[in-house]
C-alpha cells in the first residue's frame with residue numbers, strides 16, 4: 050500500500066523532470082557526446098566520450114522490505130526511549146498517518162523538524178533475532194559517485210551488512226560490514242577505509258566507526274565512495290584524470306562502484322549495553338530517517354542523458370549504439386565490434402563510435418557478440434538471408450542464458466563461469482562484466498588482442514571464414530569486403 054503511494058509520488062516527480070541535471074565540471078567534462086567542427090571537407094561531427102550527470106538516485110529506486118510485515122504499527126504498539134526504558138510515550142500506528150512510519154519516509158525530503166522516518170516493530174520476540182533486509186533496486190546498472198549515507202533515528206545497529214548486486218538481485222556481494230565488535234560479530238579485524246591504499250582499495254572491511262550505539266550523538270552510517278576515489282584523485286578529488294584513467298583500465302575498480310541493487314541487512318539493533326534488557330524490549334528497534342545514494346546511469350560513455358520513463362531508467366544512446374546501457378551497436382552500424390567509450394585522453398575521451406556496416410555485402414556478423422562454434426550453426430547456403438537471422442537469434446539466446454546462469458564470454462575470460470564472488474575473471478586486454486569488451490588499444494578478434502595484432506582488414510577475412518561468402522578484402526590494407534566475382538563490380 051505504502052509502496053504504491055510512494056511510486057505514484059515518484060511518477061509525478063518524474064513527469065516534471067525526466068532528464069537529469071548536468072554534473073559539475075569539477076568532475077571532468079564528458080557532458081557532450083558530439084559537436085560539429087569545420088574541416089577541409091566541411092562541417093563534420095566530432096565524437097567524444099560522454100556520460101550522464103550524477104544525481105540523487107533514490108528518486109528512481111524501488112524499495113522492498115523483508116520480512117514484508119516488519120514495519121511497526123500493525124497492530125499499533127508503543128516504543129520506549131533507548132536511554133530510559135520508562136519513557137514509553139511514542140506510539141506507532143499504521144492506520145493513522147500522523148503515527149505511521151512507512152518505508153517511503155526513508156526517501157522523502159528531509160530538512161524539516163522533526164525528521165520523518167521508517168520504523169520496524171520492536172524486539173518483542175527476543176531472543177529470536179530481529180533482522181530486516183532493506184533492498185533498493187534500480188533495474189539498471191548505475192555507477193555510484195558519492196558516499197552512501199544512512200541516517201538512523203534509532204541507535205545505529207550493533208550489526209549490519211551493506212551488500213550490492215550487479216545482476217538485478219540474483220547474486221549479492223558484501224560491500225561493507227558494520228559492528229560494535231567486528232571480531233565477535235563477523236570474525237573480522239576492525240578497519241577504517243583510511244587504513245586502505247590504492248592497492249587494497251577493493252578490500253571488503255568491517256568497521257566499528259559507525260556502531261557506537263546511543264552513547265554518541267551521531268546517527269549516520271557512511272559507505273565511503275569518495276574516500277576510495279581519493280586514493281587516485283587526491284584528498285580534494287582534484288585529479289579526476291588519474292581516477293578516470295584507473296577506471297578506464299581496471300575493470301574490477303569500475304565494477305566496484307557499479308550496482309543494480311543495494312541491500313541493507315540489519316542484523317542486530319542497537320542495545321547500548323552488554324546485555325539485552327528483557328523486561329523492556331520495546332526499547333529495541335530500527336528506525337531510519339534518510340538514505341542518500343548518488344550516482345549516474347551506466348551508459349558505457351555513449352550517452353549524456355538517462356531517461357526515467359514507465360518506472361524504468363534507460364540511457365539515450367549516441368554514437369550509433371543502443372540497448373539500456375548502450376551496450377551494443379545499432380543495426381546496420383556493426384562495421385567494427387562494439388566497445389565502450391574511453392575516458393582517455395582527458396578531457397574529451399574517445400567515443401569509439403559504431404560505424405556503418407560494410408555496405409557492399411550488407412550487415413556483417415557482430416564479432417564481439419558471437420560465441421564459439423559458429424561453424425556448428427550449419428550455414429547451408431551462405432548466400433541466403435536466413436543464415437544471418439540464425440546468427441542473430443543464437444547470439445541473443447546465448448546472451449540471455451549467460452545472464453541467467455552467470456556465464457562469462459569464453460573467449461574473453463579465464464573461466465567460462467563467474468567465480469565465487471559472481472564476477473568474470475577477464476583475460477589481459479579484456480574488460481566488462483562478462484569479459485566481452487576490449488580495453489583501449491585492443492580490438493576484438495576471438496578475444497581482445499592488441500590493436501596491431503588485429504588489424505581492420507582481418508575483419509573481412511573473419512567474415513569470409515564465418516559465412517563462406519565469396520568475398521575478399523577490396524584492396525590490401527582496407528576493411529571493406531568486395532564480391533569476388535564479377536571483379537568489375539568491385
Ligand SMILES: [Ca+2]
Pocket residue numbers: 154155156157158159164165166338339
Ligand atoms: Ca525522512
